[in-house]
Amino acid sequence: xxxxxxxxxxxxxxxxxxxxxxxxxLDFQATTMFWYRQFPKQSLMLMATSNEGSKxxxxxxxxxxxxxxxxxxxxxxxLTVTSAHPEDSSFYICSxxxxxxxxxxxxxxxxxxxxxxxxL
Amino acid sequence: xxxxxxxxxxVPVFEEAPVELRCNYSSSVSVYLFWYVQYPxxxxxLLLKYLSGSTLVKGINxxxxxxxxxxxxxxxxxxxxxxxxxxxYFCAVSDSPGTGRRALTFxxxxxxxxxx
Numbered sequence: 335x336x337x338x339x340x341x342x343x344x345x346x347x348x349x350x351x352x353x354x355x356x357x358x359x360l361d362f363q364a365t366t367m368f369w370y371r372q373f374p375k376q377s378l379m380l381m382a383t384s385n386e387g388s389k390x391x392x393x394x395x396x397x398x399x400x401x402x403x404x405x406x407x408x409x410x411x412x413l414t415v416t417s418a419h420p421e422d423s424s425f426y427i428c429s430x431x432x433x434x435x436x437x438x439x440x441x442x443x444x445x446x447x448x449x450x451x452x453x454l
Numbered sequence: 455x456x457x458x459x460x461x462x463x464x465v466p467v468f469e470e471a472p473v474e475l476r477c478n479y480s481s482s483v484s485v486y487l488f489w490y491v492q493y494p495x496x497x498x499x500l501l502l503k504y505l506s507g508s509t510l511v512k513g514i515n516x517x518x519x520x521x522x523x524x525x526x527x528x529x530x531x532x533x534x535x536x537x538x539x540x541x542x543y544f545c546a547v548s549d550s551p552g553t554g555r556r557a558l559t560f561x562x563x564x565x566x567x568x569x570x
Contacts, residue, residue, distance in 0.1 A: 340497070368557040377544065377562045378498075427497055429557075443558055445490075445497040 337361055338430050340446035347418055348454055354414045355449045357428030363408040364430035368443070369401075372425040381426075384411040418453040425450050456481040456547050460561035468569050469537055475530040475564045477519075477545030487528040488546040488558065489519055498544065504528065515539070540568045 337360040347353050357367055365386045370378040382403050383391040390403035400422075402414040411430075415422050429443040459478045467473045479485060486505050490498040502513025509521040519530045528545060542565050546558040 338497075375563075375565075377560045380557045380559075383557060425495075429498075443488075445499070447497040448495070450495065 338428065338444045338446040340428055340449050342449060343447055344450040346452045346454065349419050350417055352414055352416045353418055353451060354412055355426055357411045357446050359409045359430045365408060367405060367411040367428055367430045369403060369413050370427045370429065372427060378427060415451065418451070420453045423451055423453045456485065456549060456559045458545050458547050458559055458561035460545055460564050462564050463562065464565045464567060466567045466569060467535055470534050472533050473531065473535050473566065475543050475566065477528045477530065477561060479526055479528065479547045481547060481549060483549045486548045487521060489513065489517070489530050490544045490546060492542045492544065501530070535568050537568050537570060539566060541566060
């Protein structure tokens with residue numbers, strides 16, 4: 335199937351610093367990507383929908399100034415956690431639906447491997 | 455609005471025994487249903503999906519699920535589990551099958567623990 339890659343897979347940072355997580359669709363184009371957050375032993379909660387070339391759409395309760403999303407190209411979306419605090423520690427997962435190539439029309443969202451953020 | 459309910463947070467089962475993971479959904483429009491598996495510290499892998507057609511859907515790793523519209527259910531089954539099936543399983547629903555514009559709504563997950 336189509337491949338979505340996230341980087342870094344894990345990161346540890348000090349409180350107050352900013353962390354950028356990248357999400358790339360490797361063999362297809364994705365005009366829309368989704369960012370999820372997963373707390374330990376819990377389900378995935380949608381944070382925002384990232385649209386190429388336009389502003390992201392944030393879910394209720396998600397601070398857009400805290401979680402900056404940039405979807406600069408059809409294969410890359412980034413999530414920046416600004417001024418991170420320990421409560422931001424979580425597993426962040428991105429996903430994308432294929433809009434080209436073999437991923438087109440499959441009805442499937444392809445998920446990245448996830449990025450584990452630990453804020454000390 | 456859509457929602458997904460996975461009633462069982464944990465399902466312990468012995469190796470080679472059958473298993474069923476339950477999923478119920480609610481939606482006011484047509485739905486498209488998915489089961490994903492997540493291994494520790496990894497992303498999600500699609501097991502199977504129901505978009506249309508036959509209500510019995512076969513997926514990877516020997517899993518299958520049946521869409522039951524009247525009972526609003528999409529239970530996941532496997533006739534004989536292996537130790538390697540130990541993982542977290544998520545049921546998810548979407549009201550948009552292939553446009554890629556809508557995110558999935560996930561259930562709370564079911565931890566399948568296969569014991570020797």
